[in-house]
Amino acid sequence: TQAITRHHLQRLLRLAGERVRGRLYLCLERAPLTPRTISLCYSQPTRPGLDVRYLHPDWPKHAGRVCDLLMHDCPSLSPGQAVDLANRYLAGRPGMAEALTVEHPEPEEPEEDLADPDWRPDQFANVALGGTFDRLHSGHKILLATGALLASRVLTIGITGPGLLGNKVLPDLIQSYRERAAAVVDFLADTRPDGPVYHVTELAEPLGPPARQADYQALVASPETRSGCDRINAARTAAGWPELPVHCVPFAQEEEGATPAPINETKLSSSTGRYRLLGAPLRPPLRPPVPGRPYVLGLTGGSGSGKSSVGRRLAGLGARVVDCDRLGHAAYAPGTACHRRLLAEFGPEIAPDGPDGAIDRKALGRRVFADQSARQRLNDIVWPEIRRLALEAVHSGPQSASPDVVVLDAAVLLEAEWQCLCHEVWLCLIPKREAVKRLTERDGLTEEAAQARLAAQLTDADRLSWASVALCTLWEPEATQAQVELAWKRLLRERLGATPGPQSNL
Known part of the structure; x- marks a missing residue:
């Protein structure tokens, strides 16, 4: 409710990050409804996992919104007025759990100038934008919210289909089209339920509907997708249609405390988000540990995935490795x-x-x-004989550490259904083009022979459905070691209740 400065907003978001685990609705009473306000709200660094969503007081309430905690900077607000304030934006519910007053210090910087005299909402009837929208983040929210402000009739959102994902970083970790589309629709319907019609379409080719249909009036892009808008306009010119104005939104900042990724990107991006999934738990183990018995990790991956090198790294951290x-x-x-x-x-x-x-x-x-x-x-x-020998090695080998973690290193772990011998599966991912390159250089195969070998194996997408942890050896050895150590540390502490020993160097 007070003057809006970047410092004050960052302070509010930092405090909210200490109290809120999931969704945070951000309501700025004095902010004009402009793209500058949208960008300010979503471009601030926040705690990982905090789902910030901007609401304007003039937008209608959504029946699905509820309020567990109201944080405000109005010290004179009574409890009853706090409930009324929450109900201006949310559906609310009787007995709201808590209202918390946040002190508003004297401004240390000028109030943000969020006005834009040349801006008005609903400027264009039909607006289009596009992207992959993997694991919706603040950059996506700026793009989508700006599009919802610009369009008066229809906002078309093109979402990259599976056929266009091959050149993405870690494409097998990208959410399904259905998951990504559902997240986009949920965000738009939640934050701007009175907005235009939201038309979500799967992109089977890069340019999408605005390059094929005349009835569009504007495009919304990020700096990353701006060149695609130029190609759309070139296609429209060739078709004899007018070029479309492009509203370019800024990049969002990285989340606070985010782990650095060896990817050449300084902005908040889905690529870095997927990289940070490496070594992190993707799903629960297949079965719980049994006291006094080895904890078996199934380590698998396709040809050229670097699986054996990961096995050696795990041996260096204290695991016993059974090489199938x-x-x-x-x-x-x-x-x-x-x-x-x-x-x-x-x-x-x-x-x-x-x-x-x-x-x-x-x-x-x-x-x-x-x-x-x-x-x-x-x-x-x-396979039955290898299975017999593997079980013998798991249960009769010398215990190297406590707890006793045994890595069952098997390229055909899932094909042979040996995951039933394991407590969890760790998967080594590698892009197909890199696997082909490694097989031609390492094994002397022709490119055709390498392609044929990979085609005869399960895909990484198939293997991922079993994996508790994914790793990737695409980058420098130090990056692989960091992934393995992260996964090992979490395994010992969170699943086995142990502290990593001195040999782990954690």
């Missing part, structure tokens, strides 16, 4: 039942040194690679 690829060699060593079954199934040519000699894995691979039925027969023979 090495167990695969042992499973059909000469003299074993598995060796005899493979010779009977695939013929003597897979053992060029005779029936008592070692199996040529490359020759066997050539036999089964293009034949799914043969591949399945091979797996039916070998």
Whole structure:
């Protein structure tokens, strides 16, 4: 209710961040309804996870809003007046939990000039904007709220479809189109329920409806998407339609205390948000720990994902690592039942040194690679034996630390359904183009052979449905180590109730 300065707003948001876990509605009584006000409200750094939403006193109340805590800077407000104030913006409910007065110090800087004489809401009938809108953040909110102010009839929101996500950072961690669209609709319907019609559409190509349909009057963009607006206008000019004015909104600042990411971005972005999911818990473990028994981590990933290097890092932090690829060699060593079954199934040519000699894995691979039925027969023979050897190693190996954490390092962990042996699954992600590059450089494969090998495996999107933790070795080794240490620290403290030992260097 008092004079609006950037310092005072930041102080209010910092105090709110100490009390509020979820949604914070920000109501500025003296602020004019302009894009400058929108940008000021959403561009301030806040605590991670605080969902700030700006409301204007002239906008109608939304039946879904309730108020648990009212924070205000009006010292003369009585409890009854506090409830009335909350009900100006929210549906409210009897017996509001708490009202808290925040002192308003003398301004240390001039009041923000939020007026814009050239601005008026509802300037254009049909307005369009676009983006990926992964894990809705303040930058998205500035874009969406500005579009909702500009449009009087229809606001079209183009949301990037799955076919356009391949070049994004960590695309497999991007929310589904349905999740992203639902978050956009929820935000707009909650903050501006009396606004224009909100038309959400999936973008199968970059430019979207404004490049194909004449009936638009304006575009809203961020500095990141401004070049796309230029391409839209070029397409409209080619079609004989007028170019559209572009309202460009500013970037938002990073959240307070956010972990630095090795991504070349200084703004708040979904890419850095996805990076910060690496090493963090994505979902609960598959099963709880059992006192006195090893805690088994299933470590998996596609070819070229860096899974083995992550296993070595975990060993350096105190885990025991069971390498299922090495167990695969042992499973059909000469003299074993598995060796005899493979010779009977695939013929003597897979053992060029005779029936008592070692199996040529490359020759066997050539036999089964293009034949799914043969591949399945091979797996039916070998996988049960690897599983037996792995269980033996998990429960009979020397305990290296307390608690005893065992890493089951297996490329086919999920294909063989060995996740049932694990308490949780950790997944190593890698973009397909990087995996192809590593396979051609490391294994000497042609690009076509590398592509074929990856196509025969589960996708990272399929594997993610089982993963409690995701990691990525795309960046410098120090970045991988930081992810692994973060995941290890949380595992010991939050899931096993232990303190990381000296060897973890945490």
